[in-house]
Amino acid sequence: MATDPIEVAIVGAGITGITLALGLRARNIRVRIFERARDLHEIGAGIGFTPNAEWAMRVVDPRIHAAFKRVATPNASDWFQWVDGFHEAGTDPRETEEPLLFKIYLGERGFEGCHRAEFLGELARLLPEGTVVFQKSLETVETLEDGAQVLRFQDGSTARAHAVIGCDGIRSRMRRLLLSEDHPGASAHYSHKYAARGLIPMDRAREALGEAKVATRLMHLGPDAHALTFPVAQGSLLNVVAFVTDPRPWPHADRLTAPGRKADVAAAFAGFGPTMRTIIDLLPDPIDQWAVFDLYDHPPETYARGNLCIAGDAAHAAAPHHGAGAGCGIEDAAVLCAVLEMATQRMAAATSQEKAALTRVALETYDAIRRERAQWLVDSSRAIGNLYEWQDAQAGSDAAKCHDEAFWRSHRIWDYDIGAMMQQTATVFEARAAAVTKGSDVKE
Ligand SMILES: Cc1cc2nc3c(=O)[nH]c(=O)nc-3n(C[C@H](O)[C@H](O)[C@H](O)COP(=O)(O)OP(=O)(O)OC[C@H]3O[C@@H](n4cnc5c(N)ncnc54)[C@H](O)[C@@H]3O)c2cc1C
Incomplete structure (x- = not known):
């Protein structure tokens, strides 16, 4: 391990881990992903990517962006529409319209959705065989004197690397190792909203709701519940994410998802108009419920310690109301x-210690560049979720005020200048690395 370029260990083969591995391989950096599961899997649900996320994909590896575009379903409209799902008169959703509250321009082919499993499948095809080591559930990481990292897995096996990047999701083991077990930020907390998710065959959805309501991205607002719908899988499925505020504790301590009674979700939307009631009606029973956990209460004060770091949901698990967590x-x-x-x-000529120092500087630079923006997303996601359920004390159900909030918050995410971020990354890294290597022989 003392010669050749460093090897990076990624923990977790979700969207963050796989994207990162592809980017590192494209830069000729040795990388392995250690994944707890038996194989690559994504849930049967949709996901959308905002313009900043598409730009970041191109920076990591243009093949990732091409993969997304291959499976993305264009929206029928370039405008994202927020509608009043509550005050819709009438009984037949094919003959009624949810009042338009406001709309925001997405740009041409902006914020498209896709089927998660299709996207992951495309990414997996780009990964050389053997990159992901399955059935490796990380337990601990030990740092040796020469700076090498030893990963220990639940099955008793070990692996070595120069840097370990935890992309192990909301319930990250790496976050616990990085912050310590009893740190309040070590665990994500329940936001008291859950999401009922489902994919409705498009012919059924079209027949029940009419073409206009299924062909594009719509956010349906209302009191204490709201829903997002958009087409995926080349328009063959309607993706539904229906959020419900629930003051009770999440009943399943050991898991974030569980099948739930559709009647409970229907009760939350009972006072809504016919469109929302019909959408819930079209979902299966029992219905997949996802507890919305996030790192709002106790954000990590760092994403990097030594040669360990966390990324993706492991670092900044956010409520999904901006649809931007994976993009982040x-x-x-x-x-x-x-x-x-x-x-x-x-x-090129670095000793093990010098490699370790440079790797540490790299991860510290990552922390310096990313943490503020990512934690802002966590905070804003809570705020926007409340806004969409008319729980925001200032805005209530006032369409103009809701628009103004949604507009600036969305644009702060979508318009992020990834090019400037990359330039700043280079500047900060070079300054810090120069300080580390000053007087030493590690520069090529
Ligand atoms: C309802 C909902 C809708 C959403 N919609 C969007 C959207 O439209 N757009 C968007 O950008 N984001 C969206 N998000 C957020 C997005 O899903 C997440 O931000 C993203 O999937 C996180 O990816 P990740 O790779 O960081 O973590 P994960 O996908 O959670 O992957 C973590 C991986 O680590 C593995 N792992 C865990 N522990 C260990 C261990 N100890 N050892 C080894 N492996 C381990 C897991 O098995 C898993 O494979 C949504 C989220 C929800 C809940």
Whole structure:
């Protein structure tokens, strides 16, 4: 391990881990992903990517962006529409319209959705065989004197790497190792909203709701519940995510998802108009319920310690109301690829200790660049979820006020200048690395 470029261990083969691995491989950095599950899997649900996420994909590896575009379903309209799902008169959704509250321009082919499993399948095809090591559930990481990291897995096996990046999701083991077990930020907390998710065959959805309501991205607002719908899988499925505020504790301590009674979800939307009631009616029973956990209450005060770091939901698990959590993980991957590439370029004649120091600087730079924006997303996601359920004390159900909030918050995510982020990454890394290597022989 003391010669050649560094090897990076990624924990977790979700969207963040796989994207990062592809980016590192494209930069000739050795990488393995250690994944707890038996195989690559994604849930049967949709996901959308905002413009910043698409830009970050291109920076990590243009093949990732091409993969997304291959499976993305264009919206029928370039406008994202927020409608009043509550005050809709009438009984037949094919003859009624949810009042338009406001709309925001997405740009041409902006914020498209896709089927998660299809996207992951496309990404997996790009990964060389053997990159992901399955059935490896991380328990601990030990740092040796020469800076090497030893990962220990539940099955008793070990692996070595120079850097370990935890992309292990909301219930991250790496976050616990990085912050310590009893740190209040070590665990995500329940936001007291859950999401009922489902995919409705498009012919059924079209027949019940009419073409206009199924062909594009719609956010249906109302009191204490709201829903997002958009087409996926080349328009063959309607993706539904229906959120419900629930003041009770999440009943399943050991898992974030569980099948639930459709009647409970229907009760939350009982006072809504015919469109929302019909959408819930079209969902299966029992229905998949996802507890919305996030890192709002106790954000990690760092994403990096020594040669360990966390990325994606492990670092900034956010409520999904902006539809931007995975995109934020891809932004992380863009920065991690850049800093690790710059670090390895300085390692030609480096000793183990010098490699370890440069790797540490790379991860500290990542933390410096990413944490503020990612934590803002966590905070804003809570705020926007409340806004969509008319729980915001200032805005209530006032369409103009809701528009103003949604507009600036959305644009702060969508319009993020990934190019400027990458430039700043290079500047910060070079300044920090110069300080580390000053007087030493590690520069090429
Ligand atoms: C209802 C809902 C809708 C959403 N919609 C969107 C959207 O439209 N757009 C968007 O950008 N985001 C969306 N998100 C957020 C997005 O799903 C997440 O941000 C993203 O999937 C996180 O990816 P990740 O790779 O960081 O983590 P995960 O996908 O959670 O992957 C973590 C991986 O780590 C593995 N793992 C865990 N522990 C260990 C261990 N100890 N050892 C080894 N492996 C381990 C897991 O098995 C898993 O494979 C939504 C989320 C929800 C809940």
